[in-house]
Amino acid sequence: MDTILVVVEQREGKLNRVSWETIAAGQAIAAHTGWTLEAAVVGSGVAAIAGEVAAKKVAKVYDVESARLEPYTPDAFAHALREFLGKHPAKLVLMPHTYQVRDFVPKLATALQTTAITDAIGYKYEGGKLLFTRQMFQGKFVADVSFAGSGPYFVTFQNGSFRADKVEAGTAAAPVETVNVDVPDAVVRNKPQEVFKEAKQAVDLTQAEIIVSVGRGIKEQKNIELAKQLADALGGELAASRPICDNGWLPMDRQIGSSGQTVAPKLYLALGISGAIQHIVGMKGARSVVAINKDSEAPIFEIADYAIVGNLFDIVPPLIEEIKKAKG
């Protein structure tokens, strides 16, 4: 019987909650394939996290320890997991598709002469073969991808692909085994400094009930004002996709997406946003999505409740008037 290993993510000794989604993915694949599900946490002094994971329905949890694993470096993490997998082979290794994971997984997979299917959003198990689905061309298509070679096969799952609340608890706590790995000094080449936040977050979009968000379709900085008027009329906050903030048209703290804020408002109104994956992951938890875009094939429409194909500059002005009227 083959083994599925979920490597949960911890940062500075705290479990990253997105790891529960990966556990849910592991449990689903294990149920489908009949393979054994195990989990591992990698770090320094992270036994408490191993204990937390052991309460879930997994056969075993490994606490992979080395003082060199704190702070995080790709060299130490790849080295530690390579050594661990040498002793405890797994066929399939699952992780969340976080910035940290994408920093070391390609290195780890290459060192093992195997590959990682990154940013997967699901899987299929057909005729004894595992396929992983991932978005391509910025979400315009979805691909079924298979592994060749003997593995171990690495898969990273996009945030929100599985539901953390679907994780099954175990009937009894799973055994936890501590595995001390040797990470020699010379292995770790980078010297990371403290993690910091650029500036004080002036606006907390995570609390906003209504968000009007602008993308490249807004075309020019002066047009931001139009979106602002719409946000004001709705009593909502103004936000943007990454290119708008890169251009300095709106401050960075109004950016939605993997590198910005993750929001779940009652209404997310997307103006001229195509819906690249990095943006979608930051707003797909919205209760409702309205999208206005001139490109009828924009991926944002895939997740929209109401869609308007057209020029936002034609539609937004009468929309503001109608909202004002409706609000009296």
Add this chain to the structure above:
Amino acid sequence: MKILVCMKQVPQKDAPLKLNDAGTWIRDDVSYEVNEPDAFALEEALRQKEKHKGEVVVVTAGPARAMQVLREALAKGADRAIHLEGDAFVGLDAYNTARAIAAAIKDEKFDLIFTGLQSDDYGYAQTGVILAEILGLPHATIIMQIEKNEAGIRVKRELEAGFFQFVDMSLPAVLTIQSGINKLRYATLIGIKQAKTKPLRKVTMDEVQSAVGGNLQKIEKLHVPQKSKNTEFLEGPPAEVAKKLVEKLKNELRVI
């Protein structure tokens, strides 16, 4: 500093894409452009060269049309280009793309190698990191700033949710560059003219074949995403559409 920039040609952002008959790839009769993060990687390399002297070399792997990416890079100020040319490079997975590039540059010594953080077509976000591992070099990903110092470089890594981190690294090193790290320049007329005389080395698959193996991951099928939502399209002239939407906002979504 001698800097290599890995660049890729991808379909234009708003190009309508269609699947081929087998459903395994897109039809290639679309417009292409340079992968956006790669353009920022090139710009950063040019800025580093302006500060610290040296050379900027650009490399791409792809069919003849991918040459356009190199031509633009040379026009913006890159010193020379390497083109791994041929359709054989199109379907390679990230591991094999990196192995082919590594083989093509085996006689060169770069202080820095840049890639964009990911491509707009496959979106693997892997080739740069794999290249680092193959070459035995340290790497850092999603870089927003690069400062050279006595010991090497200090880079600013972007983390999630607005967090950042400085990392000190020795050279040589591989960095994957985030969009927005700088402001892109345009090619000048003189630059475009000069580009025509700059050195371009072509590399065929035959030359790097021994380094490349079978793909370790295979795209079995591409399909149009299944809708997770029942999207209602509101149609009509702008004033009418606005009325319809407000009715939905009020009575269905209850947000006004």
